[in-house]
Amino acid sequence: RPWERGDAEPPAPNGTVQQLPDVIIIGVRKGGTRALIEMLSLHRVVAAAQNEVHFFDWESHFQRGLPWYLSQMPFSLPGQLTVEKTPAYFTSAKVPARIRQMNPAVKLLLIVRDPTERVLSDYTQVLHNRLQKHKRPRPVEAVLMKGGEVNLGYKALNRSLYYLHMENWLRHFPLRSIHLVDGDRLVREPLAEMKEVERFLELEPQIGAANFYFNKTKGFYCLRDRGKERCLHDSKGRAHPHVQPAILHKLYRYFHQPNRRFFQLVGRTFSWN
Numbered sequence: 001r002p003w004e005r006g007d008a009e010p011p012a013p014n015g016t017v018q019q020l021p022d023v024i025i026i027g028v029r030k031g032g033t034r035a036l037i038e039m040l041s042l043h044r045v046v047a048a049a050q051n052e053v054h055f056f057d058w059e060s061h062f063q064r065g066l067p068w069y070l071s072q073m074p075f076s077l078p079g080q081l082t083v084e085k086t087p088a089y090f091t092s093a094k095v096p097a098r099i100r101q102m103n104p105a106v107k108l109l110l111i112v113r114d115p116t117e118r119v120l121s122d123y124t125q126v127l128h129n130r131l132q133k134h135k136r137p138r139p140v141e142a143v144l145m146k147g148g149e150v151n152l153g154y155k156a157l158n159r160s161l162y163y164l165h166m167e168n169w170l171r172h173f174p175l176r177s178i179h180l181v182d183g184d185r186l187v188r189e190p191l192a193e194m195k196e197v198e199r200f201l202e203l204e205p206q207i208g209a210a211n212f213y214f215n216k217t218k219g220f221y222c223l224r225d226r227g228k229e230r231c232l233h234d235s236k237g238r239a240h241p242h243v244q245p246a247i248l249h250k251l252y253r254y255f256h257q258p259n260r261r262f263f264q265l266v267g268r269t270f271s272w273n
């Protein structure tokens with residue numbers, strides 16, 4: 001078939017169209033963005049893009065313009081809500097202005113988790129990527145610390161300085177356009193967090209307790225979607241490396257002030273401080 005050879009567009013399923021996103025999950029990387037978009041897809045009104053699109057943060061994609069972005073969107077019925085997630089958007093300086101230019105009324109979802117845990121999750125992800133490419137793994141302590149202090153040059157650390165990135169978003173969007181999802185709570189109480197997301201998106205409440213069941217082997221909630229059960233991929237919910245308590249303590253201390261600043265910016269607190 002020609003569209004499988006890339007010669008033509010696939011035909012649209014009956015009555016469906018592709019629409020620019022009404023909702024964008026902007027991050028944070030390792031915050032639980034995949035869980036969030038999968039859980040949101042439980043709602044019949046939601047049409048979610050399968051892959052991370054990286055339109056606003058990758059120049060090669062951005063230069064292709066909105067028609068290309070549109071072509072990456074799922075087919076949906078008019079009236080459905082299109083959602084995409086690209087966790088790198090949150091920490092990419094150019095992205096907020098670009099999204100505003102597309103649609104200043106777009107609704108943004110930001111899922112955050114304990115910044116120290118996020119760093120360890122980020123480290124674990126990179127470690128797996130390195131092992132897969134047969135590259136030498138870097139011990140966690142060597143990455144986190146430099147000369148006995150927190151290694152300020154470590155990129156994953158910067159991604160957990162939520163206030164820094166949030167300040168940039170708030171230059172382009174009012175706080176009411178950005179709904180914060182508590183990633184730690186999404187793990188423990190997915191339904192409670194998803195109800196708040198439904199409310200923010202002004203969706204008819206549809207996601208219910210029957211959509212979730214706890215999978216003991218995985219140690220996480222999995223989803224029941226129209227009778228079919230599914231868990232997230234094995235790359236979600238990996239064990240983090242053991243870190244010496246003294247180093248962990250330094251990390252928590254390092255994030256203390258930045259966390260305060262973030263809470264102040266967004267007018268609420270989280271369980272980490």
Ligand SMILES: Nc1ncnc2c1ncn2[C@@H]1O[C@H](COP(=O)(O)OS(=O)(=O)O)[C@@H](OP(=O)(O)O)[C@H]1O
Nearest residue numbers: 029030031032033034035121220221232236237238
């Ligand atoms: N239900 C459920 N099942 C599995 N995993 C869950 C779930 N809810 C949240 N999480 C957490 O999601 C973390 C991965 O975050 P992201 O999907 O944002 O990662 S990524 O940036 O897209 O790579 C992942 O982080 P790690 O535990 O560090 O792997 C999970 O803690």
